[in-house]
Each structure stands twice: as structure tokens, then as C-alpha cells.
Amino acid sequence: MAFVADFGGLFIMVLEIFRSIPTVFKRIKLIFEQMLMMGVRSLPLVILTSVFTGSVTAWQAAYQFKGLVPMEWLGLTVAKTVFIELGPVLTSLVLAGRVGASIAAELGTMRVTEQIDALESMGINPVGYLVMPRLIAGMVMLPVLVMFANIIAILGGMVVSVALVNISYETFTGSIKAYVYIRDVVSGLQKSVMFGAIIALMGCYHGFNAKGGAEGVGLATTKAVVLASVLILVSDYIMATVLFNI
Amino acid sequence: MIKLVDLYKSFGSLEVLKGVNLDIQKGDSMVVFGASGSGKSVMLKLIMGLLKPDEGEIYVDGKNINELKRPELDHLRTRFGMLFQGAALFDSMNVYENVTIGRAEHGGMTKEDRIECAKKNLEMVGLEGTEFKYPSELSGGMKKRVGLARALCMEPEFILYDEPTTGLDPVSADKINDLIINLRDRLKITSIAVTHDLYSAFRIGHRFAMLYQGKIRFDGTRQEMEESEDEVLKDFLSHSTIDADS
Numbered sequence: 111m112a113f114v115a116d117f118g119g120l121f122i123m124v125l126e127i128f129r130s131i132p133t134v135f136k137r138i139k140l141i142f143e144q145m146l147m148m149g150v151r152s153l154p155l156v157i158l159t160s161v162f163t164g165s166v167t168a169w170q171a172a173y174q175f176k177g178l179v180p181m182e183w184l185g186l187t188v189a190k191t192v193f194i195e196l197g198p199v200l201t202s203l204v205l206a207g208r209v210g211a212s213i214a215a216e217l218g219t220m221r222v223t224e225q226i227d228a229l230e231s232m233g234i235n236p237v238g239y240l241v242m243p244r245l246i247a248g249m250v251m252l253p254v255l256v257m258f259a260n261i262i263a264i265l266g267g268m269v270v271s272v273a274l275v276n277i278s279y280e281t282f283t284g285s286i287k288a289y290v291y292i293r294d295v296v297s298g299l300q301k302s303v304m305f306g307a308i309i310a311l312m313g314c315y316h317g318f319n320a321k322g323g324a325e326g327v328g329l330a331t332t333k334a335v336v337l338a339s340v341l342i343l344v345s346d347y348i349m350a351t352v353l354f355n356i
Numbered sequence: 357m358i359k360l361v362d363l364y365k366s367f368g369s370l371e372v373l374k375g376v377n378l379d380i381q382k383g384d385s386m387v388v389f390g391a392s393g394s395g396k397s398v399m400l401k402l403i404m405g406l407l408k409p410d411e412g413e414i415y416v417d418g419k420n421i422n423e424l425k426r427p428e429l430d431h432l433r434t435r436f437g438m439l440f441q442g443a444a445l446f447d448s449m450n451v452y453e454n455v456t457i458g459r460a461e462h463g464g465m466t467k468e469d470r471i472e473c474a475k476k477n478l479e480m481v482g483l484e485g486t487e488f489k490y491p492s493e494l495s496g497g498m499k500k501r502v503g504l505a506r507a508l509c510m511e512p513e514f515i516l517y518d519e520p521t522t523g524l525d526p527v528s529a530d531k532i533n534d535l536i537i538n539l540r541d542r543l544k545i546t547s548i549a550v551t552h553d554l555y556s557a558f559r560i561g562h563r564f565a566m567l568y569q570g571k572i573r574f575d576g577t578r579q580e581m582e583e584s585e586d587e588v589l590k591d592f593l594s595h596s597t598i599d600a601d602s
């Protein structure tokens with residue numbers, strides 16, 4: 111029953127967002143503020159996680175290749191894995207924690223302290239004012255962060271490959287240049303647009319529906335992060351089946 | 357004129373309003389009092405359209421607000437000002453931005469006019485010079501006064517006060533009472549205040565209604581209230597700590 115109510119509530123929120131699209135230029139300052147918060151301020155965390163993601167991918171791949179697959183394929187394996195899967199998914203999961211939680215906590219606090227009611231009482235549509243800018247910022251900034259994450263992860267993988275696995279820089283990059291296609295990069299970015307929307311929507315929806323006091327805000331934050339993470343993984347599988355034909 | 361007709365509102369199994377009927381005429385200074393949890397704030401939120409009644413109608417100048425579409429309701433809300441119980445100031449905005457957000461959103465005012473509007477209304481509530489402070493830097497009483505300035509900046513025809521003096525020390529509470537009296541007498545704004553503070557009620561109101569067990573138990577002047585033989589009303593009055601001359 112609660113699932114049906116949540117689904118209905120989310121559907122109504124999405125309709126409201128579409129209705130508020132004509133006000134997008136009026137909200138441009140708010141959108142940039144959210145882009146700064148979600149994008150620029152998340153960059154250190156994204157760099158830190160992606161450098162280790164790339165490094166461990168290279169190390170694990172080298173371990174599994176040993177004696178079975180020539181090491182000249184190591185660069186290709188790291189790059190494809192990062193572009194198609196690890197870059198978008200791990201960056202999104204990290205941001206579900208950082209950004210999704212932050213949105214849910216902020217809007218949840220605004221709900222329980224009647225700030226959202228105050229907006230409505232002045233004839234300001236809170237979905238247009240609070241949700242739409244966050245959704246657009248999420249959908250724009252996630253792909254940007256994923257691009258950064260991809261580059262840093264591959265650099266991390268390259269450092270490990272050259273320094274610890276003892277293959278040359280040319281060997282590592284040779285297979286990347288030959289076999290990484292533009293569609294590998296684009297498909298990962300397409301997924302990250304969807305993941306950005308999921309993170310922002312889950313944060314906004316659960317924040318908007320927070321009840322009670324601090325406990326309600328905490329619960330809303332937990333729900334936002336957990337559901338965003340689950341939906342990222344589910345939609346990742348669905349999009350993989352659509353984007354990549356075997 | 358505001359007319360409440362047979363209003364019912366429940367939250368789950370908790371029936372809060374069970375058939376509220378009340379007329380508020382233009383220029384009235386109505387105070388609705390009753391015990392904590394009797395549904396006073398719910399009634400205000402129903403009038404603003406922030407909550408939907410389960411049954412019953414709310415008319416504002418003859419328009420049933422439950423039948424209004426979102427843009428019409430938003431437009432109607434610009435004719436109201438509301439002072440929330442906890443002031444509901446936006447944490448991320450300074451006092452100037454808080455006071456002028458309604459004006460900024462609905463247009464029709466240049467930035468200079470908005471600055472002027474903020475200055476005028478902050479001066480009216482005795483908070484000149486606080487424009488660039490943030491809510492976290494203000495005391496409870498100051499926050500309520502900023503909330504009042506925000507409501508006034510919209511130049512409302514109706515103003516709703518939700519527990520205007522709750523949580524304030526006697527001196528700050530009296531400052532708020534004086535401000536409400538000043539607005540009532542100078543600007544002749546129709547007002548509805550809900551409170552359980554009878555001292556404040558008698559200072560700011562001309563007409564009084566008692567909400568008891570989800571219904572309006574009494575509606576009349578102070579004199580009628582003091583002459584009433586209603587046992588519940590007499591009991592409520594006898595438990596309040598006001599003297600007859602206040």
C-alpha cells in the first residue's frame with residue numbers, strides 16, 4: 111500500500127516538474143547554485159573514489175590475466191570497464207550518499223519547519239522552486255562528474271599498470287586507442303543522466319514527504335539514499351540490456 | 357470575507373475537525389482559541405489551501421478554494437499573509453531575501469522597490485538594520501517579527517497568525533501583540549489569529565471563537581464570552597492566567 115502511495119506521489123511530483131518547465135529561465139540562478147553544490151563541491155570526493163576505482167580495476171584485471179590473457183589488453187579492460195560501468199555506477203552511488211542525502215535532509219528540514227508551507231502560502235510553487243532546479247542540476251552535473259571520474263580512474267589504472275604491473279605506457283594506451291569506441295563513452299554518460307535524475311528525485315521526494323521532527327528527517331534521508339542506490343543498480347541493468355546488444 | 361462551512365479533517369484515525377462553521381467578515385480581528393492539539397493550526401492551513409479538507413467548503417470572497425486550479429489558488433494566496441508558529445524563515449536566505457521573496461517571485465517590483473519594501477516593513481516591526489543577518493543569528497522573537505515583515509511585504513488583505521506569541525518571553529510576546537494591534541488599527545487588515553494564550557487573544561482580538569472537540573463551541577465578543585454560561589468555556593477561562601482588566 112505504501113509503495114502504491116509513494117509511486118502515485120512520485121508520479122504527481124514529476125507531473126508538477128513538467129508543468130514548471132516554463133519557469134526554467136526564471137530559476138537559472140537556483141539551478142547554478144545547485145550545480146555548484148552537486149557538481150563542483152562533489153569533485154574532491156569523486157576524484158578520490160575514482161582514482162582508487164581505476165587502480166584496483168587494473169590490479170584485479172592483471173591478477174586475473176596472469177598466465178591466461180596477454181597484458182597488452184589490460185588498458186582496454188580498464189578503460190571499457192570504467193567507461194561503461196564503473197565510472198557511471200560507482201560515481202552515482204557515491205553521489206547518492208552525498209547529494210541525495212543532502213537534498214533529502216535539506217528539504218525534509220524545510221518541510222518539518224514549515225518552510226515549504228511558507229513558500230506555498232506566498233503563492234510560490236515549491237516543486238518549481240525547490241525540485242525542478244535540483245533535478246536539472248542533477249541531470250547536467252552527473253555526466254560531467256562521470257567524465258572526470260572516467261579520466262581519473264583510467265589515469266589511476268595506468269599508473270598502477272606502468273608502475274606495478276610493469277607494462278609500458280604505450281602498451282596500456284595502445285589497446286584503448288584501438289578498441290574503445292565513442293559509443294562506450296556516450297552510453298556511460300547516457301546512464302549517468304538517468305542516475306542524476308534518480309538521485310535528485312529520490313532526495314526531493316522523500317525530503318518533501320518527511321514527517322514529524324528530526325526522526326522524520328533522518329528516516330527520509332535514509333530512504334532517499336537506499337532507494338536511489340537500489341534504483342541506480344536496477345536501472346543500470348535495464349539500460350545495459352537496451353544499450354548493449356550481445 | 358472568509359466562510360468555513362462544515363469542515364472536516366482527519367489524519368489517519370485521528371479526527372481533528374468535525375464540522376467547523378465560521379464566518380470572518382472584512383476588517384474582523386478574529387481570534388480562535390482552544391487547547392493545544394484542538395486543530396487550530398489545521399484550520400489555518402485549510403484556509404490557505406495548504407491542506408485539503410475531507411469534507412466541507414472554504415469560501416474566500418465567494419470563491420470555493422477547493423475548486424480553484426493551482427494558478428488561481430497561487431494567485432489567491434498572494435492576497436494572504438501568514439505568520440507561522442516557528443516563523444518558518446528560509447535558513448539559506450538573509451533577512452532581506454526572506455522578507456522580499458514573495459515580491460521577487462511574483463514580479464512587479466524593481467530591486468530598488470524591493471529594498472525599499474524590506475526597509476519599510478523591517479522598520480515597522482522594529483528590526484531596521486538586520487537586512488543582511490541570517491535567521492540563525494536572530495532570537496525567537498526577532499524571527500517572528502521578520503516573519504511578520506515578510507507577510508506584510510505582500511501587502512495582504514488577510515493575515516493569519518499561527519500562535520504568534522508561543523515560545524516567546526513575556527516582553528517579546530508583548531512586542532508581537534503590540535505589532536499586531538498596530539497593524540489591525542493602522543492598516544485595517546482582516547486577521548485571524550489562533551492561540552491558546554488568552555492574554556494575547558484579548559489584546560489582539562475583537563471577536564473570539566473557541567474550538568473544542570473539533571467544533572466551534574463559542575463565537576462572539578469578549579463581553580459575550582465573559583457572560584457565557586457555557587461550562588467548557590468557563591472552565592477554559594478559569595484556567596487561564598489573565599486578569600479581567602487585561
